[in-house]
Amino acid sequence: MIRVLLVDDQSIVRAGFRVILDLAEGIEVVGECSDGPAAVEAALRLKPDVVCMDVRMPGGDGLSATREILDRSAGAPPEILVITTFDLDEYVFGALEAGAAGFVLKDTEPDDLVDAVRRLARGQGLVDGAVTRRVMAEFARRRPPDGADSAASDLLTAREADIVRLLARGMSNAEIARTLFVETSTVKSHLGRVMAKAGTRDRLQTVVWAYRTGLARP
Incomplete structure (x- = not known):
């Protein structure tokens, strides 16, 4: 069973994701949070396999929470799937540099969300196809x-x-x-x-x- 923690400041978004994921075989939503600090506490306490993390949230952003969860998790940290309405480069790069394993947009299809969670649980990272080329092109342009x-x-x-x-x-x-x-x-x-x-x-x-x-x- 893949244990998932949902983090989003909009309750209606969390409710929608919960319905989609709870209906998927082999996936269980074990908790919900509405800001970054609460997400850190819940991740350390519940030890989910995958955290679905929003980026912009009052009281603490998802990128800072991602870094803290990965830094403070003992043993095997959860995989962080960043899910946001924003496909701007700064958010994509920030998520990847914070250690997120995946990045998809909120308008992704339900089946694609389920597939993303399963892929991350298997240790396979992904970036939404709409932004993959731009993200990797930017990393390629950066002088090593x-x-x-x-x-x-x-x-x-x-x-x-x-x-x-x-x-x-x-x-x-x-x-x-x-x-x-x-x-x-x-x-x-x-x-x-x-x-x-x-x-x-x-x-x-x-x-x-x-x-x-x-x-x-x-």
Whole structure:
């Protein structure tokens, strides 16, 4: 059972999300909050698997709450899915830099919301398709620190670096496997080792790391 915490200052939004998620098989909404500080307390107390986090909320924003939840959670922290009406770059970048594992807009289809929660619970990050290209293009434009490219490459084997670059192009494990003529299980194993070396928790944060270090480029 995937345990979900809903965080949004609008009760009608939380009610709608609760209906959608509670009707989905294998998902249980274990709590609701209307601001960031309450979300931090509830996340530490309830230990959800996924937190659906709004960005703009009176009394404490979602990005600060995301950082605090991830910093203070003992053991395995929850995956943070940022859900907002705002698709402005600053919110997307802020969410990713705060450590969020996913980003979708509030007008996403119910099935897509359920799929997003399930993907995050499996350790697969995602960004809404409407903003993915812009987000990654911006990370690619940011100049990495001098020597970051070689430092990142030194961490990885040649095959691991190839897989990360293909991942940064938006390829699935199956597509990477076909491109490199290997088994999908081999790709998964390599990605697991990459995440351990890079200190990332999921695919999305691994892509962000690759662009930040210059390992992946446009």
